Amino acid sequence: MRKKHSKHEWKSNTLPSIVMVGPVTLLLLFLVVAPLIFVAVMSFCRTDQYYNVVYQFSVENYIKLFNADYVKIYGQSIIIALLTTIICILVGYPFAYIIARTKSKRKQLLYMLVIIPFWTNSLIRIYGWRSLLGTNGWINTVLQFLHLTDGPLDLLYKQGTTVLGMVYCLIPFMILPLYTAIEKLDGSLLEASSDLGAKPVSTFLEVILPLTSSGIFSGSIMVFIPCLGYFFVSNILGGGNSDVIGNLIERQFKSGNNWPLGAALSIILIIVTLILVKIYQKMGGDMESLGV
Amino acid sequence: MKRRRKEKMHKRINVIFCALVYTFLFLPISVIVVNSMNATTSKPYLAWKGFTLDWYVKLWDNTALLEAFGNTMIIAIVSTILATIIGTLGAVGMYKYKFKGKGIIDGLLYIPVVIPEIVLGISLLTIFARVDIPRGMLTLILAHVTFCVPYVIFNVRARLAGYDSSIEEASLDLGANRIVTFFEITLPVLAPGISGGALLAFTLSIDDVIISYFVNGQTMTYPLKVMESIKSGVAPDVNALSTIILIGTILFVILTQGNLFKKAK
Numbered sequence: 001m002r003k004k005h006s007k008h009e010w011k012s013n014t015l016p017s018i019v020m021v022g023p024v025t026l027l028l029l030f031l032v033v034a035p036l037i038f039v040a041v042m043s044f045c046r047t048d049q050y051y052n053v054v055y056q057f058s059v060e061n062y063i064k065l066f067n068a069d070y071v072k073i074y075g076q077s078i079i080i081a082l083l084t085t086i087i088c089i090l091v092g093y094p095f096a097y098i099i100a101r102t103k104s105k106r107k108q109l110l111y112m113l114v115i116i117p118f119w120t121n122s123l124i125r126i127y128g129w130r131s132l133l134g135t136n137g138w139i140n141t142v143l144q145f146l147h148l149t150d151g152p153l154d155l156l157y158k159q160g161t162t163v164l165g166m167v168y169c170l171i172p173f174m175i176l177p178l179y180t181a182i183e184k185l186d187g188s189l190l191e192a193s194s195d196l197g198a199k200p201v202s203t204f205l206e207v208i209l210p211l212t213s214s215g216i217f218s219g220s221i222m223v224f225i226p227c228l229g230y231f232f233v234s235n236i237l238g239g240g241n242s243d244v245i246g247n248l249i250e251r252q253f254k255s256g257n258n259w260p261l262g263a264a265l266s267i268i269l270i271i272v273t274l275i276l277v278k279i280y281q282k283m284g285g286d287m288e289s290l291g292v
Numbered sequence: 293m294k295r296r297r298k299e300k301m302h303k304r305i306n307v308i309f310c311a312l313v314y315t316f317l318f319l320p321i322s323v324i325v326v327n328s329m330n331a332t333t334s335k336p337y338l339a340w341k342g343f344t345l346d347w348y349v350k351l352w353d354n355t356a357l358l359e360a361f362g363n364t365m366i367i368a369i370v371s372t373i374l375a376t377i378i379g380t381l382g383a384v385g386m387y388k389y390k391f392k393g394k395g396i397i398d399g400l401l402y403i404p405v406v407i408p409e410i411v412l413g414i415s416l417l418t419i420f421a422r423v424d425i426p427r428g429m430l431t432l433i434l435a436h437v438t439f440c441v442p443y444v445i446f447n448v449r450a451r452l453a454g455y456d457s458s459i460e461e462a463s464l465d466l467g468a469n470r471i472v473t474f475f476e477i478t479l480p481v482l483a484p485g486i487s488g489g490a491l492l493a494f495t496l497s498i499d500d501v502i503i504s505y506f507v508n509g510q511t512m513t514y515p516l517k518v519m520e521s522i523k524s525g526v527a528p529d530v531n532a533l534s535t536i537i538l539i540g541t542i543l544f545v546i547l548t549q550g551n552l553f554k555k556a557k
Contacts, residue, residue: 013389016470020385021397023378024441028400031438035415036403042418095313098306110310112545117317119541120324123501123518124534127526128320131327131338138323168316221406229408232501236522246410253414253506263418266411273407287402288446 036270043264051257061264070248074268077244080159080234081227084166088174088223089216091167096178096215101185114175126165126236133161133237157239165233170226174219177289181215182208218289221280225273245269321538328531336525347532354529360517361533367429367513368497371436376490378437379444384478386445387452401442412439413506420507427509435507436497443496444489451485 046058064070099110117125132138135152143149155161185208193203231246245268252262281287328348332341352358386394404412416438420431459481463473479486501515508516514533521530 017385017389017391020381021389021391024382024385024401024445025393025397027378027438027441028397028403031416031419031434032400032403032412035419036411038419038422039411039415091313095310098310113314114317116542116545117321118499119495120321120534120538121499121501121515121518123515123522124324124526124530125320127518127522128323131323132319134338136338168320171317225406226408229410229502231410232519246408249410249414253417259418262414266414269408269411273411277402277406290402290405 039263039266039270042260043267045260045263047258047260053259061261064261065264065268070265073243073248074245076159076242077228077246080163080166080242080244081224083163084170084227085174085220085224087163087167088171088219092171092174092178092219093216096175097182100179100182111179114172118172122169123232123236126169126233129161129165129168130156130236156237157241159238159242162234162238162242162244165237166227166230169230169233170223173222173226177218177222178212178215180289181212185211214285214289217280217283217285221276221285221290225276228269228272324531324538325535327526328528328535330528332528337527338525347528348536351529351532356512357514357517357530357533360512361514363429363432363511364498364514367432367436368494371433371440371497372490372494374433374437375440375444375493376486379441379489379493380448380479380482380486382441383445383448383452384474384482387449387455388457401445404439405442409439409500409502410506413503416503417506427507428511431507431509432504432511432513435503436500439500439503440493440496443492444486447489447492448482448485451482455481 042053043061044057044059045053045055046060048054099107099114102110104110133155134140135154137155139155140149140152143153144151189207189211190203193207194200198206228244229246229249231244231250234242234244234247245265249262249265249269252258252265256262277287327337329343329345330337330340331344331346332339382397386397413435416431416435417427420427425431460473460477463477464470468476499515500513501519504513504516505519512520518526518530518534521527
């Protein structure tokens with residue numbers, strides 16, 4: 001009797017479940033899984049003299065990955081991504097803390113003001129930084145007007161300029177999860193801690209920080225990984241002096257026209273992503289909080 | 293007394309710090325707005341040559357730019373609609389039914405979210421080239437749907453967490469069929485999650501540079517037009533269009549979430 005019932009249920013649920021989950025399954029298979037597998041296959045191919053892809057097994061691309069110029073850029077990318085992540089934490093944490101715990105009536109507005117800039121095209125905002133930092137830009141004009149410097153400062157096309165642009169693009173991905181984590185904090189816990197005689201510093205280190213560390217972890221993942229790929233930031237602000245892995249890949253797929261080598265470079269990014277996500281999960285990170 | 297003074301100073305430091313962060317966030321945007329009213333006509337359009345609103349008029353003669361913006365809107369609208377339908381159905385289906393491979397689908401959803409956009413872009417490019425789909429509007433829409441669907445699913449799922457499925461059973465018991473129940477009961481309850489996901493999908497699509505850059509073929513979108521113009525200096529009419537878009541989005545937010553500017557809940 002029971003068996004019959006479950007069989008009936010299975011039958012009646014098959015069609016609706018296929019209708020509902022089918023489209024997303026097909027989408028993921030054909031537009032996420034298949035392309036990534038194909039990139040992996042292509043990374044073992046090579047090109048003929050006309051830059052056409054030849055489907056013939058070769059590890060030549062993987063040998064090229066150890067080229068000294070490339071290795072230098074991997075190191076540089078990691079430094080840029082690391083600096084960006086650290087700056088985003090150092091600026092984003094206190095900022096998120098202040099707006100999440102404000103008693104102001106305009107809290108919601110303060111939150112929206114973080115998001116609004118990101119509704120303007122990111123390229124044009126990065127270009128905005130280029131004109132701000134140029135020798136005739138606003139920043140140099142103000143500095144000279146105030147007689148803080150004699151001549152214009154050389155602010156563009158440095159590694160630091162790229163980091164600034166990366167921080168600018170990615171800081172909301174740090175602020176928003178931190179805001180959520182801090183807002184959930186129970187105020188009475190903080191009061192209890194200070195009532196029991198804890199100094200603000202130890203309340204922070206022993207109560208607040210552990211309770212909000214999930215926000216730091218997910219924010220760091222959402223900042224560090226994209227940094228390695230954001231080629232347009234280093235293109236516009238770095239002037240070729242602070243390329244990231246993304247620049248190497250972009251060049252192989254556009255001007256360089258060596259897709260298999262570009263595919264092999266992408267495999268590096270995929271592996272780095274997998275390792276970081278694994279570490280994140282090991283530390284108790286919740287995948288769901290990477291989504292929004 | 294001393295303590296109060298200390299608190300006041302703390303508060304002042306907090307306000308200054310937040311003001312600095314907001315300045316950092318809005319500074320490049322003010323550059324865009326100011327440069328859209330610059331009378332200069334020579335590249336790279338950075339030297340200030342006086343105030344003018346001419347660019348807001350001349351903008352309407354720049355057919356290439358307007359066409360690119362039109363493409364961006366078409367792509368954003370179509371891919372938002374598709375991603376919202378696929379995502380909502382998927383989220384509800386995965387919530388209601390148990391089936392083999394559910395965990396796998398769930399895991400795959402995170403790939404477009406965490407993987408660097410450039411990897412998604414080049415992987416789509418290679419597969420489109422391999423199966424010979426001509427790059428253009430179609431590939432742009434397919435790519436945008438791909439990276440939007442997970443965000444729709446996460447938003448709808450967040451809403452499903454507090455969902456009481458007994459109301460659906462009640463509807464079925466009262467004789468409504470599954471389709472009527474889905475449209476009359478399930479959808480209205482999930483509406484906030486669906487619209488949140490759709491809004492996010494729309495903004496992601498409009499601003500996408502990296503993935504579009506690889507799958508666009510000859511079709512230009514507004515962000516790609518900006519990318520192209522950066523080499524020679526972004527012209528004031530591009531700044532003017534960006535300013536209009538910015539004002540448009542702010543107005544949209546005020547109209548849809550007007551309570552935001554009045555008081556916190």
